[in-house]
Amino acid sequence: MTRKLWQYPWGYPEAALFVAGIALTGFLLQLTVGHFDFALLHHPANFIALAVLVGLITLGIRFQSNLLVRWIAGIPLAVTLIVALLLFGFYMELTPQLPRLPPQTPDIVSRLGFRMVTSSWPFVLLYGMTLISLGITTFKRFLRFSRRDITFLCNHLGLWILLVSAGFGAADMVRVVMHVNVGETEWRVFNKDGEALELPIAITLKKFTMEEYPPNLTIIDRQAVPQTQPGGKDEGKNEPKPKQKFFQIDPKRPDGQLGDWAITLDKYLHTAVRIGGEYRANPMPESTPAAKITARNLITGETKTGWVSSGGNIPEFFSSLPLDDGHILTMAQPEPKRYASDVTILPKGGTSINTTLEVNKPVSVGNWMIYQYDYDTTLGKMSNWSGMELVFDPWLRPAQIGMGIMAIGAFLLVWNGTGRRRSI
Amino acid sequence: MSLSWNEFPFIALPATLCWLTAGLLACRRARSPQSVYAVDALSLVGIILFTTFIAAFWNALSRPPLRTMGETRLWYALFLFLAGYITYRRWNYPWLLLLSAIAAAAFTGVNLLKPEIHSIAMKPALQSFLFIPHVIIYIIAYALFGVATLAACVLLVRRRQNGNNHELLSFIDNLIHIGFGFLAFGLLLGAVWAKEAWGHYWAWDPKETIAFITGAAYLVYIHLRHQGREDNTIIWTLLVAFLLLLLGWFGTTLFADADRSVHLYY
Numbered sequence: 001m002t003r004k005l006w007q008y009p010w011g012y013p014e015a016a017l018f019v020a021g022i023a024l025t026g027f028l029l030q031l032t033v034g035h036f037d038f039a040l041l042h043h044p045a046n047f048i049a050l051a052v053l054v055g056l057i058t059l060g061i062r063f064q065s066n067l068l069v070r071w072i073a074g075i076p077l078a079v080t081l082i083v084a085l086l087l088f089g090f091y092m093e094l095t096p097q098l099p100r101l102p103p104q105t106p107d108i109v110s111r112l113g114f115r116m117v118t119s120s121w122p123f124v125l126l127y128g129m130t131l132i133s134l135g136i137t138t139f140k141r142f143l144r145f146s147r148r149d150i151t152f153l154c155n156h157l158g159l160w161i162l163l164v165s166a167g168f169g170a171a172d173m174v175r176v177v178m179h180v181n182v183g184e185t186e187w188r189v190f191n192k193d194g195e196a197l198e199l200p201i202a203i204t205l206k207k208f209t210m211e212e213y214p215p216n217l218t219i220i221d222r223q224a225v226p227q228t229q230p231g232g233k234d235e236g237k238n239e240p241k242p243k244q245k246f247f248q249i250d251p252k253r254p255d256g257q258l259g260d261w262a263i264t265l266d267k268y269l270h271t272a273v274r275i276g277g278e279y280r281a282n283p284m285p286e287s288t289p290a291a292k293i294t295a296r297n298l299i300t301g302e303t304k305t306g307w308v309s310s311g312g313n314i315p316e317f318f319s320s321l322p323l324d325d326g327h328i329l330t331m332a333q334p335e336p337k338r339y340a341s342d343v344t345i346l347p348k349g350g351t352s353i354n355t356t357l358e359v360n361k362p363v364s365v366g367n368w369m370i371y372q373y374d375y376d377t378t379l380g381k382m383s384n385w386s387g388m389e390l391v392f393d394p395w396l397r398p399a400q401i402g403m404g405i406m407a408i409g410a411f412l413l414v415w416n417g418t419g420r421r422r423s424i
Numbered sequence: 425m426s427l428s429w430n431e432f433p434f435i436a437l438p439a440t441l442c443w444l445t446a447g448l449l450a451c452r453r454a455r456s457p458q459s460v461y462a463v464d465a466l467s468l469v470g471i472i473l474f475t476t477f478i479a480a481f482w483n484a485l486s487r488p489p490l491r492t493m494g495e496t497r498l499w500y501a502l503f504l505f506l507a508g509y510i511t512y513r514r515w516n517y518p519w520l521l522l523l524s525a526i527a528a529a530a531f532t533g534v535n536l537l538k539p540e541i542h543s544i545a546m547k548p549a550l551q552s553f554l555f556i557p558h559v560i561i562y563i564i565a566y567a568l569f570g571v572a573t574l575a576a577c578v579l580l581v582r583r584r585q586n587g588n589n590h591e592l593l594s595f596i597d598n599l600i601h602i603g604f605g606f607l608a609f610g611l612l613l614g615a616v617w618a619k620e621a622w623g624h625y626w627a628w629d630p631k632e633t634i635a636f637i638t639g640a641a642y643l644v645y646i647h648l649r650h651q652g653r654e655d656n657t658i659i660w661t662l663l664v665a666f667l668l669l670l671l672g673w674f675g676t677t678l679f680a681d682a683d684r685s686v687h688l689y690y
Contacts, residue, residue, distance in 0.1 A: 089637045092628065248543050359551070413602065417602045
């Protein structure tokens with residue numbers, strides 16, 4: 001006997017219709033009230049929402065033998081929810097997503113929430129349904145704990161905690177970038193309209209430092225007229241990214257090839273100043289990388305020798321090496337190897353901290369984390385300000401606990417494979 | 425010792441030749457004890473050659489060779505063959521050794537045809553102790569999924585010819601579960617690193633989004649299998665999942681917002 005639709009026990013067809021129904025409800029909400037406003041979940045509203053979620057899960061566990069509840073916590077709905085979220089993810093991957101909506105009248109795509117998927121109603125509702133389904137499955141199993149279920153529990157419980165912390169914590173998160181001039185103290189951040197927001201943390205920037213890699217050399221074709229300029233065959237189109245060839249200056253490998261030229265690095269000065277036609281090593285802040293190069297044309301055998309330098313911030317320090325009528329050898333701007341800010345951080349009512357902020361090395365102050373963010377890229381190592389990102393995330397700890405539990409689950413998966421059938 | 429892409433062909437060609445010969449020898453019907461021994465010897469010589477190149481290349485670059493597309497292909501070729509060799513030894517699937525040798529040779533071939541320039545620079549955001557484990561664990565997961573995909577193709581063909589093969593299916597399950605463990609671990613390390621480097625553990629960066637999509641596709645497979653499904657749907661799920669994985673690995677530049685991504689290889 002074949003089962004009719006909506007006749008228990010439910011399976012995939014019901015799950016597909018149910019998930020489609022949630023998405024449809026989401027789209028209707030989106031059209032009528034606009035994007036899901038995460039500000040609604042600000043503390044303490046997120047705790048109330050979490051209490052409701054826990055209440056629903058408790059109710060589910062209380063009636064866990066009910067066929068509907070079993071279906072909600074079952075694999076068909078889980079798989080369908082995963083597929084739905086996967087499709088939303090795929091859509092996000094294919095179309096540009098905006099951090100906020102532009103003020104002009106939105107088109108239908110925007111109105112349906114497709115330009116900000118993660119804060120659109122359908123996505124938020126599916127996320128919520130996932131938390132309910134995953135929650136019931138997990139805690140049901142948790143309450144009748146068995147050692148065989150340890151991998152299952154770590155993977156599912158860790159994910160549930162992480163998703164709850166990420167979702168409910170999103171509203172409480174604050175991310176701002178503070179710009180501080182060298183020698184000054186700042187405690188405000190400014191939005192686009194120039195309005196100041198005062199933070200409970202003041203930062204004094206004592207010094208900004210940067211180290212650079214030895215730069216690349218490249219050959220510029222003086223006769224090449226960009227085809228996108230008037231008269232060119234691609235006039236008006238976007239400039240294609242030139243497929244330039246580079247020679248990496250690396251004192252360990254002085255010989256190489258660039259186009260038709262064999263390049264030899266005769267001498268390399270990482271910090272140099274130009275004196276007349278020569279370069280001398282000098283560690284002063286305005287110094288520039290400079291390289292003495294011998295270039296030999298592989299076809300004609302013609303040889304050229306001379307200094308090449310990007311000049312850093314001093315135009316007078318620039319040098320290039322003319323190779324033949326059409327081509328010159330030049331040095332690209334060096335790439336940053338490390339940049340850091342020597343700062344004093346003063347939390348409101350706390351004691352000051354002297355430290356160095358560096359990429360990948362943030363500093364924690366209470367629930368705030370402070371990051372090296374940017375600098376004046378036109379001035380490079382001469383930048384006289386530093387941008388620091390301040391992130392406040394009170395839900396970070398629970399998220400980390402979730403990730404830790406998931407890591408144990410991942411380890412057990414690697415260790416056991418499918419070794420114990422039920423324990424995944 | 426330091427080696428660069430210039431010297432790569434002189435190591436890559438003999439190494440892949442060793443692997444392919446090992447794969448072919450393993451698949452021969454009549455196998456003498458000597459040929460079994462030769463399979464091991466050739467596999468190991470290839471693995472040692474490849475590992476030596478990576479070590480010397482690392483030394484030459486003064487940074488881990490994990491930054492560019494070609495560099496990740498290098499590790500992938502090694503790990504793919506390594507995964508194929510271990511499964512050949514452990515479960516005695518000679519055809520898997522051959523298939524992984526062919527796949528590893530293909531990835532090496534791409535590197536031979538598309539040589540990259542010598543570059544020692546590495547963005548400050550990549551300079552973290554998490555860089556090496558994050559990328560290597562991912563490549564291990566990719567290699568296991570790659571082997572599982574090859575096995576799934578074989579299973580699909582066998583089902584057309586002579587019905588089901590339970591042993592092969594449970595072997596695929598095992599690879600997928602272990603691979604998923606590595607994938608999840610790589611993702612978590614990435615999240616920890618993202619918190620250190622960008623301020624948040626999840627930012628819907630295009631690479632993160634495709635990582636989520638890939639993980640979700642493998643989760644679908646795992647759940648379908650736990651429900652006891654055995655039909656061809658699950659094999660197609662695996663093939664789609666691997667396609668998504670490849671898209672995330674090689675196709676990141678195709679995606680919208682890719683220019684914002686810190687995961688862009690060049």
